Amino acid sequence: MKLFSAEQIYAADKFTIAKQNITSDELMERSAVQIFNWMHLRMQGAPVKIHLFCGIGNNGGDGIALARHLQEHGYNIAVYVVNYSTKRSKDFLINLDRLKDRKIWPNFMDSDGEFPEIGADDIIVDAIFGIGLNRPPAKWVGKLIDHFHASKAFILSVDIPSGLYMNQVPEQKDAVVRANFVLSFQTPKLVFFLPETGIYIDQWEVLDIGLDMEFLTAEETDYELIGKSEVLPMYVPRTKFSHKGTHGHVLLVGGSYGKIGAVTLASVAALKIGSGLVTSYVPACGYTILQTALPEAMVLTDGETAITSIDYTIKPSAIGIGMGMGTETQTIQAFATFLKSNSLPLVIDADGLNMLASNMELCSFLSKQTVLTPHEGELERLVGKWEDDFDKLAKVKALSKKFDCIVVIKGAHTITVYHDKGFVNTTGNPGMATAGCGDVLSGIITGLIAQGYESLKAAIFGVFLHGKSADLQIESKGYQALLASDVVEGLGTAYLDLFKLPEKPPQQEAESQE
């Protein structure tokens, strides 16, 4: 799913109005009806108090139009206009008049007014600012937002939590609505998924307001949200006459005394994701461990407790390097020599990234589209400190372009960046914050590349499957007990889940049995 910018949404809006020959007010009405239907389906006329706080732009207009529909269906509403500016939008005014025609008089709030009482069991509809926010909200609006939070009422935000920008991190962290639920028009927003701005959203859902599909399809976006429908076309099925040689040979280089588990996890993940052969290249102290833990892998050794040279005669189809490798001087030398001569597809993780960060000149030797899989700490070593999430993305894009590499920024929503484009993952859960999960991911991505997936697809698909496996596993294990090896274990079901059809709603099932 594409993640559009505010400019693109405004353009889609304009295009749709012209093509469908409707007025902008009719589009607003569609949006309001969609929110109303969403609420009505869940509330079924419940007499809960609904406080609608509406700005004076089109987000406010949505709120005012929604108030009319709620009132017509007998809901217990109170409407407030948050009068932060005198520049009221045309469609806001049209809807305000319609409300007044029905004898509903909103409370106009400004800097010196008192805030209304809101009960903890009430509902707040937040329609103060939408995607048009372009400067920090006034102090009194920030205080009103504080008042929302203090009430403990459920907050439903229209389109985007008020106070959140589309393309930057808010200056005043307190002056942003923390929404329990966001109903986002047509498309989710990138800020829902970034660590510094995603914290303002508990849950979100997209409401289709019928913006022109042709326009939206043709529009290129900087970011894409990756779900099942995006990865399914990437999947390459196995053919009847394939054999283990068809599915590639992974070479994993890493490990040091006390950290052989990292390569072991990556190796088993590479096999589980479907690679035909796996060779683990480890220091001698890892030999027995690997052969015992993973009889399916082949093992090459070097050095006693750390890797001192990388020398082999096998012909791998993809190489993963760095897991548990350490950063001893001889290891760094071996790593540098290896990078200078390697032209095979490559995945670099953990200590490999640390060695790269402390010897940035080595980046020019990376084979094309090398995949780097840093967590935040490793990333900071690579690109330097960032000011905020947007600056981080800009720095990563610059790195990706400079060295033609793919950067997988690991996090709650892992973002895979290649040149100017970012792919935001939707699977995974907090249970994955556990030792070894990163090693598993690098094994998965290397294993997919070895099977013939292009490096970018392997990274996007691998991140998705890794998270999906963990999501399926926590259903029986819970967050705390999840181990990296459970994530490996679940990879088979993660693959199978790709082809599972959505469950039929119970009503339809009953009908089909008749």
Ligand SMILES: NC(=O)C1=CN([C@@H]2O[C@H](COP(=O)(O)OP(=O)(O)OC[C@H]3O[C@@H](n4cnc5c(N)ncnc54)[C@H](OP(=O)(O)O)[C@@H]3O)[C@@H](O)[C@H]2O)[C@@H](O)CC1
């Ligand atoms: N296609 C769609 O998806 C549809 C979208 N729709 C809805 O429209 C919403 C966008 O509406 P919008 O453009 O009128 O902007 P909105 O956020 O209401 O702000 C209003 C104005 O406030 C101003 N302003 C900004 N910051 C400020 C500040 N800190 N303090 C004071 N003032 C500030 C700024 O104007 P300025 O003063 O800069 O001229 C801004 O224009 C969108 O989120 C969705 O809910 C649907 O109705 C139909 C289909």
Ligand SMILES: [K+]
């Ligand atoms: K809002």
